Amino acid sequence: MSTPTTTADAAVPLHDAPDHETQAWWRDAVTYQVYIRSFADGSGDGIGDIAGLRSRLGYLADLGVDAIWINPWYPSPMADGGYDVADYRAIEPVFGTLAEADGLIADAHDLGLRVMLDIVPNHTSDRHEWFQAALAAGPGSPERARYHFRDGTGPNGDQPPNNWHSLFGGRAWTRVTDPDGRPGQWYLHLFAAEQPDLNWTNPQVRREFEAVLRFWFDRGVDGFRIDVAHALAKKADLPDLAQPLPADESNPEPDHPYWNRSAVHDIYRGWREVADSYDPPRAFVAEAWVRDPERLALYVRPDELHTTFNFPFLQAPWRAADMHAAIDSTMAALAAVGAPATWVLSNHDVARQVSRYARVQGEVPGFNLDDLAGLPADLEVGHRRARAAAMLMLALPGGAYLYQGEELGLPEVEDLPDEVLADPTWTRSHNTRRGRDGCRVPIPWSGKTAPFGFSSMGAEAAWLPQPATFGQHAVAVLDQQPDSILNLYRRALRIRRQHPALGDGELEWLDSPRDTLMFIRRPDFRCVVNFGADPIRLPLDGTIILASTDVPDETLPPDTCAWLVP
Numbered sequence: 001m002s003t004p005t006t007t008a009d010a011a012v013p014l015h016d017a018p019d020h021e022t023q024a025w026w027r028d029a030v031t032y033q034v035y036i037r038s039f040a041d042g043s044g045d046g047i048g049d050i051a052g053l054r055s056r057l058g059y060l061a062d063l064g065v066d067a068i069w070i071n072p073w074y075p076s077p078m079a080d081g082g083y084d085v086a087d088y089r090a091i092e093p094v095f096g097t098l099a100e101a102d103g104l105i106a107d108a109h110d111l112g113l114r115v116m117l118d119i120v121p122n123h124t125s126d127r128h129e130w131f132q133a134a135l136a137a138g139p140g141s142p143e144r145a146r147y148h149f150r151d152g153t154g155p156n157g158d159q160p161p162n163n164w165h166s167l168f169g170g171r172a173w174t175r176v177t178d179p180d181g182r183p184g185q186w187y188l189h190l191f192a193a194e195q196p197d198l199n200w201t202n203p204q205v206r207r208e209f210e211a212v213l214r215f216w217f218d219r220g221v222d223g224f225r226i227d228v229a230h231a232l233a234k235k236a237d238l239p240d241l242a243q244p245l246p247a248d249e250s251n252p253e254p255d256h257p258y259w260n261r262s263a264v265h266d267i268y269r270g271w272r273e274v275a276d277s278y279d280p281p282r283a284f285v286a287e288a289w290v291r292d293p294e295r296l297a298l299y300v301r302p303d304e305l306h307t308t309f310n311f312p313f314l315q316a317p318w319r320a321a322d323m324h325a326a327i328d329s330t331m332a333a334l335a336a337v338g339a340p341a342t343w344v345l346s347n348h349d350v351a352r353q354v355s356r357y358a359r360v361q362g363e364v365p366g367f368n369l370d371d372l373a374g375l376p377a378d379l380e381v382g383h384r385r386a387r388a389a390a391m392l393m394l395a396l397p398g399g400a401y402l403y404q405g406e407e408l409g410l411p412e413v414e415d416l417p418d419e420v421l422a423d424p425t426w427t428r429s430h431n432t433r434r435g436r437d438g439c440r441v442p443i444p445w446s447g448k449t450a451p452f453g454f455s456s457m458g459a460e461a462a463w464l465p466q467p468a469t470f471g472q473h474a475v476a477v478l479d480q481q482p483d484s485i486l487n488l489y490r491r492a493l494r495i496r497r498q499h500p501a502l503g504d505g506e507l508e509w510l511d512s513p514r515d516t517l518m519f520i521r522r523p524d525f526r527c528v529v530n531f532g533a534d535p536i537r538l539p540l541d542g543t544i545i546l547a548s549t550d551v552p553d554e555t556l557p558p559d560t561c562a563w564l565v566p
């Protein structure tokens with residue numbers, strides 16, 4: 001006898017007034033991240049776009065998510081996948097037009113899906129009109145004061161102003177050439193040289209971004225994900241770092257000259273006022289890599305942002321104690337400020353969870369492909385753990401983000417040919433770090449050969465090559481398999497919508513056997529996860545309404561999550 005991974009729908013009571021239908025929808029929404037370049041191509045050039053996304057909105061509504069977050073879709077030279085924005089009030093022509101964007105927002109709303117955009121306030125593109133004006137205007141000008149320009153050090157000013165590093169490799173400063181052809185000042189870029197950092201002490205910068213928020217809120221956008229939300233404020237005088245090593249975003253020391261400075265909070269209080277001036281109020285989610293939960297919680301105080309991604313959960317090894325600690329510390333810190341948790345297992349910056357969990361856990365030094373490369377991988381184990389992790393995440397109190405393709409069980413593409421790599425990390429590290437392209441490969445929809453239905457207009461290939469194995473992950477294939485990961489996500493999301501215990505609220509841990517976690521959500525919901533290498537006797541009474549693998553004879557296999565009702 002085994003319990004298949006199906007739902008006993010009758011056992012799930014109806015959810016009366018879920019938060020996702022109220023103004024505080026963000027407290028428990030499940031948001032699907034659309035990496036637009038790689039989601040669906042509607043124009044036939046092998047690059048995903050708005051037309052492609054519009055044609056697949058039905059898929060997302062059917063999956064059962066509440067909202068979508070679209071990675072930057074603004075005009076951009078694409079030095080960093082669109083995180084180098086040349087114009088914040090327009091659409092990149094490769095992706096479509098403003099009229100199509102309006103159409104997408106309307107279509108999504110018709111289907112009950114909210115739309116979050118991505119705002120990039122730490123830096124612009126070097127092609128942005130402000131930066132071009134700064135180059136033309138010269139030292140000491142108001143145009144340069146919107147960025148961080150400094151004279152160089154050393155006898156000829158040919159040394160950078162300080163010892164900061166770019167996150168993508170190399171130094172965080174580039175020297176400009178003046179109009180007369182002579183070497184000029186240096187400008188700061190924490191990321192690529194094509195991404196000059198803005199100076200957030202300049203009132204024009206503040207005014208401009210509040211106006212950009214309004215531009216999109218007026219078009220009906222429901223909220224924004226804020227790119228590197230913890231980097232905007234820099235310490236006056238830009239002092240040298242005590243330890244001039246490539247920076248670790250997650251663990252900034254107090255008083256670090258650019259990570260997580262307290263001055264960022266005032267910026268977000270202003271943004272909250274803008275969001276609250278709309279009916280219904282708009283919402284924010286911060287991308288803030290701040291490991292200390294108490295310091296992270298400061299971003300979501302009642303007059304600041306609504307939510308912030310929980311990266312310690314994403315970074316935790318697949319082990320009971322690590323997961324327990326990540327969940328507990330976050331929930332305690334966020335509860336203290338009245339904010340919900342926002343869980344996430346992957347995004348366009350980290351290796352896909354199937355491939356992370358395929359490695360021996362706890363020995364992986366990080367969560368990027370460059371950390372994993374070379375370590376032995378068992379993708380079957382990774383897949384099993386990814387299924388269980390999704391169920392664990394969706395049972396936790398708060399909201400959650402899914403990254404496109406995780407519902408298809410896609411692994412990281414670890415062997416992209418060197419010549420297709422587009423992540424600036426590759427060139428800036430002198431071809432030593434391959435970067436993040438492996439999780440950005442266009443997703444498979446149907447068919448047996450690449451591009452697997454990615455292009456409805458018949459492009460021959462997608463912009464990054466898809467491996468032949470992507471065929472077995474195609475939506476059309478997984479649709480037909482009752483126990484596929486796609487159908488598991490659909491069932492989990494349906495139960496989550498219907499069950500009154502799920503979404504926002506509290507969690508109560510139960511004592512559980514070694515290598516397992518067990519908790520209750522009231523009323524009438526229980527979740528158990530076996531992280532261990534051995535099967536265990538199911539330690540809870542009740543009826544299983546969903547399990548990530550078969551649960552034969554009351555025995556919970558390794559790497560399995562089960563949901564039960566009394």
Ligand code: NOJ
Binds near residue numbers: 083287349
């Ligand atoms: C975080 C984004 O998620 C990442 O893709 C980007 O490279 C950096 N911020 C810089 O904007």
